[in-house]
Amino acid sequence: MRQKHTVLNLFPTPKILSYRLVNKYKFFSSYLLLWAVLFNPLVANAVDITQQLHRPLNSSFGRQSRDNADALLRVSQKQYASGYPEKSIGSSLQALEIYHLIGDLRAKGLTYDLLAKAYIQLGRYKEGEDALRRHLAIARDTQDFQSQIFALNNIGTLFLQVGEPIPAGKTLEEALIIARNVKNIEGEGLSLSNLGLVSARQGDYNKAIKLYETALIYRRRSGDLRAELNTLNNLGDTYLAAGNYQDTIATYGAAMGMARINRDRTNQIRAIDGLVTAHSAVGRYERAFELLQKRLILAQELQxxxxxxxxxxxxxxxxxxxxxxxxxxxxxxxxxxxxxxxxxxxxxxxxxxxxxxxxxxxxx
Missing domain, CATH: 1.20.58 (Methane Monooxygenase Hydroxylase; Chain G, domain 1)
Known part of the structure; x- marks a missing residue:
C-alpha cells in the first residue's frame, strides 16, 4: 500500500488551551521519554495498544490478505473524516492486526498515525501519544527520515494541544534539524509552521508571523496546497489573536478563496470560522451571517x-x-x-x- 503521511491538525484559538497532562513534562524528562519509549513503549493508564493488537485471533481472520487490511484502513480514514473517531479506532486496530501478521512495518506506521489522531480527538491523549511514539520507533528502525520528521511533528503538536509549549518546541526543533539535514522541503515547511503555533501559543505573535511566512515559502515550493492552506489559516489565527482585524480578514479571505477553488472543504470551513469572528468583532454582522450560511451549506453537502x-x-x-x-x-x-x-x-x-x-x- 502506498504510504501517506498524516499530520495532526491543530486549529489554534486566540486563547491558550487549558488541557493538562496528569504529570507535567519538563524539557529533559520529555526528551528522555522520547528516546526511552523506543525500547520501552509507554505504559498508559488506558488500555495499551499492544493488548488490543495481540488479542487472540481466529484462523479465518489470520488468513485475511493485505488487500483486506488496506480496505479496513480506507474505511477507518473515511470514518475519521466523517467525525466518527471511535469507529475509526476499531477499523484501524483490525487493519493493524493484519499488518502485524504480514510484517508490513510501513503500513503499521501509517495506521499508528491514524490511530493517534482518533485517540487524541476523543481526548485519549496517553493512547494517542503511545501510537505516535510507536510510529516514530518504526521510522527509526527503518531509517525512514521523512516518517521521523512527520512523527516528531505529530508528537510536538500533541504536546502543544495539551498545553506544553516548551517540550513541543524542542521536539519540533529536532524535526526541523532532520528535515534540513536531508533537505526535505515538505518537512521544513511543516516544522516551521508548527513552530509558528508554538510561538503563537506563547503570545509571541511577531515571531509566529515570521515563522508562518517562511513556512509558506517551503509549502508553496513543495506543491502541497492543503499544507499551504493550513499555514495560511494559522497565519489568520495569529492576526486574529493579535487583534489585527484588517490582516485577519485579508488572510482568511485568501485562504477561503483558494480552498473553495480547490474543493478543500475543511480549510474552507476553518477560514469561514475565522472570518465570522473577525467581521463580528468589527460590527460587520451582515457579512458574518452570509458566511455562516455558506458554512452550514458546506456542512450539509458533506453530510x-x-x-x-x-x-x-x-x-x-x-x-x-x-x-x-x-x-x-x-x-x-x-x-x-x-x-x-x-x-x-x-x-x-x-x-x-x-x-x-x-x-x-x-x-x-
Whole structure:
C-alpha cells in the first residue's frame, strides 16, 4: 500500500488551551521519554495498544490478505473524516492486526498515525501519544527520515494541544534539524509552521508571523496546497489573536478563496470560522451571517453532522450577541437536537447550560 503521511491538525484559538497532562513534562524528562519509549513503549493508564493488537485471533481472520487490511484502513480514514473517531479506532486496530501478521512495518506506521489522531480527538491523549511514539520507533528502525520528521511533528503538536509549549518546541526543533539535514522541503515547511503555533501559543505573535511566512515559502515550493492552506489559516489565527482585524480578514479571505477553488472543504470551513469572528468583532454582522450560511451549506453537502451542529451553535451565539433571543433560542434548540443525535452528552449539557443562562438574562 502506498504510504501517506498524516499530520495532526491543530486549529489554534486566540486563547491558550487549558488541557493538562496528569504529570507535567519538563524539557529533559520529555526528551528522555522520547528516546526511552523506543525500547520501552509507554505504559498508559488506558488500555495499551499492544493488548488490543495481540488479542487472540481466529484462523479465518489470520488468513485475511493485505488487500483486506488496506480496505479496513480506507474505511477507518473515511470514518475519521466523517467525525466518527471511535469507529475509526476499531477499523484501524483490525487493519493493524493484519499488518502485524504480514510484517508490513510501513503500513503499521501509517495506521499508528491514524490511530493517534482518533485517540487524541476523543481526548485519549496517553493512547494517542503511545501510537505516535510507536510510529516514530518504526521510522527509526527503518531509517525512514521523512516518517521521523512527520512523527516528531505529530508528537510536538500533541504536546502543544495539551498545553506544553516548551517540550513541543524542542521536539519540533529536532524535526526541523532532520528535515534540513536531508533537505526535505515538505518537512521544513511543516516544522516551521508548527513552530509558528508554538510561538503563537506563547503570545509571541511577531515571531509566529515570521515563522508562518517562511513556512509558506517551503509549502508553496513543495506543491502541497492543503499544507499551504493550513499555514495560511494559522497565519489568520495569529492576526486574529493579535487583534489585527484588517490582516485577519485579508488572510482568511485568501485562504477561503483558494480552498473553495480547490474543493478543500475543511480549510474552507476553518477560514469561514475565522472570518465570522473577525467581521463580528468589527460590527460587520451582515457579512458574518452570509458566511455562516455558506458554512452550514458546506456542512450539509458533506453530510457532516458535527459541523452542522457547530454551524447552529455559531448562529445561536451571534444572535444572542445581538440580543435576538428568540432566534438564538431556536438555533440552540436545533444544536441540542443534533448533539442528541450524535450522542454527544457533553456538548448537549454545555448547550443546555448556555441556553438556560441566556434565558435568565432575557428575564432580567
Amino acid at each position: 457532516n453532522l458535527p459541523e452542522q451542529l457547530k454551524s447552529f451553535q455559531s448562529y445561536a451565539q451571534l444572535y444572542e450577541q445581538l440580543g435576538n433571543y428568540p432566534t438564538a433560542r431556536n438555533f440552540y434548540e436545533r444544536a441540542i437536537i443534533l448533539s442528541q443525535t450524535l450522542e454527544d452528552r457533553q456538548q448537549e449539557v454545555l448547550l443546555r447550560d448556555r441556553l438556560t443562562q441566556m434565558l435568565k438574562r432575557r428575564v432580567k
